[in-house]
Amino acid sequence: MSRSAASLGLLAFLLVAAVLPAQAAAVSTSDVARFSSQPEHVGTAAFARNNSTVHHENPDDVQSEEDLSELERWLSGRLSSQLGSSTMKIEQGQYEKAHSVLGDDYDDLLSKYVEVSGQTDGTSDDKTAKTLKNAQRSQQQYVSRVQRYRQLYDRYQRAKQNGNDQKARTLARKLERLQKDIDRSSSNLTTNYNRLSNRTNVSTEDEMRRIRNVTQNVSSQQATVREAEFTQTNLTATIRTPNVSFLDPLRVTGRLTDENGTAIGNQSIQLRLAGNRSQRVRTSENGSFSLVGRPAVVSRGNRSFRVEYHPANESTYLGSNATVQANVSPVAAMIDISNHTQQVRYNDTVSVSGRVHAGQVGATDVPVAVFVGKTRVGTTRTGLDGSFSFAETLNASIPAGQNALRVVLPFRHRALNALNVTAPAVVESSPTTLTLSGTAGKARNVNLSGRLNTTNGTPVANQQVSILVNGTQVVSTRTDQNGTYRASLVLSPSLVSADGNATFVAQFDGRGKNVESARTATEISVTDSDDGPLDSTTRGWLVGLGVASLITLGGFFLWRSDIGGGDIGGGDIDDGESDRMATNAGTVSPSDATTADFSVSAREFLDRARSAREAGEFETAVEMGYAATRNQFDAVVPTAASTHWEFYNACREADLADETLTTIADVTEQYEQAAFTTNRVSRETATAVIDAASTLVEECRSPVRPDSSVVGGRIRPRALGPGATIVIRFHSGYLVGKELSASSTSVLAASMTAVAVSRLTRFVVKAACSYCSVTSAMVVSVSSARSASRQAL
Numbered sequence: 001m002s003r004s005a006a007s008l009g010l011l012a013f014l015l016v017a018a019v020l021p022a023q024a025a026a027v028s029t030s031d032v033a034r035f036s037s038q039p040e041h042v043g044t045a046a047f048a049r050n051n052s053t054v055h056h057e058n059p060d061d062v063q064s065e066e067d068l069s070e071l072e073r074w075l076s077g078r079l080s081s082q083l084g085s086s087t088m089k090i091e092q093g094q095y096e097k098a099h100s101v102l103g104d105d106y107d108d109l110l111s112k113y114v115e116v117s118g119q120t121d122g123t124s125d126d127k128t129a130k131t132l133k134n135a136q137r138s139q140q141q142y143v144s145r146v147q148r149y150r151q152l153y154d155r156y157q158r159a160k161q162n163g164n165d166q167k168a169r170t171l172a173r174k175l176e177r178l179q180k181d182i183d184r185s186s187s188n189l190t191t192n193y194n195r196l197s198n199r200t201n202v203s204t205e206d207e208m209r210r211i212r213n214v215t216q217n218v219s220s221q222q223a224t225v226r227e228a229e230f231t232q233t234n235l236t237a238t239i240r241t242p243n244v245s246f247l248d249p250l251r252v253t254g255r256l257t258d259e260n261g262t263a264i265g266n267q268s269i270q271l272r273l274a275g276n277r278s279q280r281v282r283t284s285e286n287g288s289f290s291l292v293g294r295p296a297v298v299s300r301g302n303r304s305f306r307v308e309y310h311p312a313n314e315s316t317y318l319g320s321n322a323t324v325q326a327n328v329s330p331v332a333a334m335i336d337i338s339n340h341t342q343q344v345r346y347n348d349t350v351s352v353s354g355r356v357h358a359g360q361v362g363a364t365d366v367p368v369a370v371f372v373g374k375t376r377v378g379t380t381r382t383g384l385d386g387s388f389s390f391a392e393t394l395n396a397s398i399p400a401g402q403n404a405l406r407v408v409l410p411f412r413h414r415a416l417n418a419l420n421v422t423a424p425a426v427v428e429s430s431p432t433t434l435t436l437s438g439t440a441g442k443a444r445n446v447n448l449s450g451r452l453n454t455t456n457g458t459p460v461a462n463q464q465v466s467i468l469v470n471g472t473q474v475v476s477t478r479t480d481q482n483g484t485y486r487a488s489l490v491l492s493p494s495l496v497s498a499d500g501n502a503t504f505v506a507q508f509d510g511r512g513k514n515v516e517s518a519r520t521a522t523e524i525s526v527t528d529s530d531d532g533p534l535d536s537t538t539r540g541w542l543v544g545l546g547v548a549s550l551i552t553l554g555g556f557f558l559w560r561s562d563i564g565g566g567d568i569g570g571g572d573i574d575d576g577e578s579d580r581m582a583t584n585a586g587t588v589s590p591s592d593a594t595t596a597d598f599s600v601s602a603r604e605f606l607d608r609a610r611s612a613r614e615a616g617e618f619e620t621a622v623e624m625g626y627a628a629t630r631n632q633f634d635a636v637v638p639t640a641a642s643t644h645w646e647f648y649n650a651c652r653e654a655d656l657a658d659e660t661l662t663t664i665a666d667v668t669e670q671y672e673q674a675a676f677t678t679n680r681v682s683r684e685t686a687t688a689v690i691d692a693a694s695t696l697v698e699e700c701r702s703p704v705r706p707d708s709s710v711v712g713g714r715i716r717p718r719a720l721g722p723g724a725t726i727v728i729r730f731h732s733g734y735l736v737g738k739e740l741s742a743s744s745t746s747v748l749a750a751s752m753t754a755v756a757v758s759r760l761t762r763f764v765v766k767a768a769c770s771y772c773s774v775t776s777a778m779v780v781s782v783s784s785a786r787s788a789s790r791q792a793l
Contacts, residue, residue: 069120071116072120073200075109075112075113075116076128076200078109079106080196080200080202082101082109083102083135083136084206084207086098086101086102086143087206087207087210087211088210089101090143090146090210090211091213095143095146095147095150099140099144102140110132113125113128113129123614124199128196128199131192131196132196134192135189135192135193135196138188138189139189142182142185142189145178145185146182146218148178149175149178149218152175153221156168156172156225159171169314170313172225172226172228172230173313173315175225176318179218179219182215183215186211186212186214189211190208190211193208194208229316230316230317230318231317232259233256233257233311233318233319234257234259234261235269235307235308235309236254236255237252237253237254237307237324238252239251240253241326242325242326242327245295245330245331246331246358246415246416247331247358247361249292249294249295250271250291250293250294250295250305250324251290251291251292252290252293253288253289253291254269254307254322255283255289256283256287256289256320263283263286264283266282267282267283267287267311267317268280269282269289269307269308269309270308271293271306271307272305272306272307272308273295273296273298274296274298274299275297279293291307294361295328296363296364296366296415296416297366297411297414297415298328298414299328299414299415300329300413300415301327301328302325302326302327302328303326303328304324304325305323305325306321306323307321307323328415329415330413330414330416330417331417332358332417332418333357333358333363333409333416333417334356334357334358334418335354335355335408335420336354336355336356336421337353337354337423338353339351339353339354340353340405340423340425341405341425342426343428344394344425344426345394345429345514346395346454346458346460346515347393347454347458348393349391349392349393350370350372350390350393351389351390351391352370352407352423353388353389353390354387354388354407355386355387356368356386356409357386361386362382362385365381365382366382366386367379367409367410368388368390368407368409368410369407369409370390370405370407372394372403372404372406373399373403373427375397377395377398378392395462396460396463396515398427399513399514400428400429400513400514401426403426404424404425405423405424407421408420428514429514429515430454430456430514430516431454431455432454432455432460432508432510432516432518433453433454434450434452434508434520435450435506435520436505437522438504438522438524440524440527442527443527444490444492444493444496444526445488445489445490446489446490446491446524446526447486447488448486448487448488448504448506449484449486449487450520451482452465452483452485452508458483459479459481459482459483459484460479460508460515462478462481463479463508463515464478464509465477465478465479465507466506467487467504467505467506468507469495469503470495470497471505472649473648473649474489474495475643475645476645476672476676492646496526500525500526501524501526502523502524502526503521503523504521504523504524505519505521506519507519507520602632602693603628605625605631606624606625606694606697608620608624609628609689609693612624612686613683613686613687618683618686619674619675621681621689622670622674622675622686622689623674623675625686625689625692625693626644626667626670628693628694628696629664629667629692629693629696632696632697633651633654633656633664644671644672648661648665660696663692663695666689666692667689667692667696670685673685
């Protein structure tokens with residue numbers, strides 16, 4: 001074995017020895033506070049839904065942009081192949097297999113595609129992922145309907161063979177409806193296949209051809225059933241006047257006949273208005289009918305109205321329909337309040353009753369919304385004469401004080417328009433009580449719980465409770481329907497006093513609500529018994545020492561092997577190649593390096609946030625805005641702040657300006673709401689977070705350390721002079737945020753590690769720690785790197 005090979009083996013051994021303790025430390029001790037009610041999301045792309053912006057990603061999944069694109073193409077090809085395989089099973093009548101092909105394996109591949117697409121720029125691959133999911137759902141629905149049709153058709157044939165004509169006709173009616181559903185599913189599926197082909201450049205012609213063949217076969221089969229069982233019908237409809245309104249309703253007359261023109265009497269005819277509103281009438285003996293429809297929530301302007309005939313299942317007739325056109329004009333309506341609540345407090349009933357009408361005509365089946373102040377408390381509908389009655393309990397979000405109770409029609413530009421009507425109402429404030437208790441487990445684990453009630457014992461639901469430890473906010477949670485809240489967390493050693501005690505405070509902020517603020521505290525003795533012989537800080541710095549030793553010893557042995565006549569690269573290189581490598585010695589190429597989110601600049605995070613917002617992904621937009629904020633202050637807050645509130649507290653200790661701290665707090669609160677609650681994020685909230693983060697990025701420039709040329713997450717080796725200091729900054733793993741600096745005597749070793757054995761180093765890290773990647777940014781001297789490259793290669 002050559003000296004070079006032996007040196008590389010020793011280098012790999014040292015790297016394994018250095019990384020494995022980091023993995024053990026990361027697993028045994030976590031400083032991240034976690035909700036007991038919030039499961040940890042492992043492996044999610046772009047932004048993991050945990051209480052930290054630090055991601056422990058599988059290094060096998062962390063690739064360059066080019067590698068990720070190649071992986072995306074491979075995954076989309078596999079998914080498209082499974083869709084195609086499913087269509088083959090459909091064509092062969094193997095419906096269960098057609099379903100199974102789109103089952104768990106497809107879901108696994110799709111989740112991997114979504115994970116990879118989350119690590120790339122832009123939203124095109126996100127749309128492709130959505131199309132792949134829609135194609136799966138459409139095809140599953142199509143398979144189910146075709147399978148159901150075949151089963152019903154078999155039952156229909158047996159009924160015919162047994163002479164059960166009535167059952168056969170009932171089954172034929174169901175087949176008729178199912179065949180129309182299959183036509184719609186086929187159309188939706190074809191649309192998804194066209195989109196998939198356009199997005200992935202994968203041909204879906206064979207898949208669409210098979211779907212067309214199956215659909216046409218079903219249509220042909222149903223045509224035979226239709227001819228054997230049913231008689232075609234013809235429905236005609238006309239309107240008296242083309243201009244209609246709520247006070248001048250739509251009047252439709254018409255006639256129902258069979259295919260030979262014979263009148264069909266005593267059949268139900270339906271006039272469809274907006275939504276689920278409709279009018280019904282039965283035909284006379286000569287097949288004629290007359291309908292009156294009063295438009296109320298129909299949009300104004302030229303509109304189509306559908307008149308339909310739906311025969312009973314046992315009927316020998318097929319259904320038919322007709323359409324009439326009319327111009328709808330608006331009419332001013334009135335809302336009268338007859339009774340209402342005048343004084344209310346939390347959990348009391350807000351009630352109001354009245355009538356909606358235009359002239360003397362009551363508006364039937366019209367929605368009515370009730371507001372207290374600016375908050376909508378509920379909706380009801382009017383009865384036959386336009387009367388309504390509403391009753392709902394008051395929630396905590398409505399501010400206490402003088403408020404207006406408003407009743408409105410919750411729509412615009414419809415046949416009925418009505419001005420808001422208001423009545424005075426006073427919302428009283430309710431005092432609250434807050435309890436807190438907790439138990440301590442091993443290794444600084446603490447479980448907390450408590451209740452938020454009004455002083456009369458009424459639970460206050462769905463309210464945020466913040467938990468502080470020794471004055472530092474560590475987590476927040478929400479009360480359930482019983483007013484109960486719970487939180488489980490692992491305390492950082494810095495939050496535990498020397499005597500092992502920690503003071504926990506729970507507080508509820510009632511500002512802007514009708515329930516008052518509350519606060520309580522308790523002291524808990526916290527044990528640290530499971531830390532082992534070395535605490536987490538000691539283990540962390542031992543890992544750092546191991547890495548530093550690795551760089552120095554690995555470089556030394558490689559250097560010695562070169563002096564002894566061994567070589568790694570197989571010969572010398574010319575000066576031009578040496579200069580090229582020297583220029584790039586300060587960074588590892590995308591194809592060779594394990595990249596992490598910290599290599600993304602704050603501005604790039606903002607670009608991702610804006611892209612997510614435009615794509616309607618408002619939660620992701622908030623998370624990316626928070627990531628930009630955290631990235632911006634990475635140099636200001638050099639410690640490994642784990643949770644979002646620990647990061648905020650670190651910013652506060654860094655003596656940032658009050659206005660800056662306020663903005664960081666706003667972004668942090670919105671991030672917490674987006675990441676750890678089920679509340680939907682609005683576009684306005686996402687925009688506010690992006691604007692706030694943009695302000696921080698544009699106005700608060702992060703300082704750059706004088707011994708480093710790392711700017712915005714990118715290394716600038718051209719800015720280095722001879723004798724520059726090496727700076728190794730850990731971007732993931734247990735030592736995230738830590739930096740190790742080496743003197744210029746180690747530049748040669750670091751250069752050879754970065755340039756000569758980067759692939760080996762990355763491989764060993766993967767093998768040693770499959771879910772705890774360690775990447776480093778090495779800043780080296782240009783002149784030293786040139787000589788190092790010659791010796792190393």
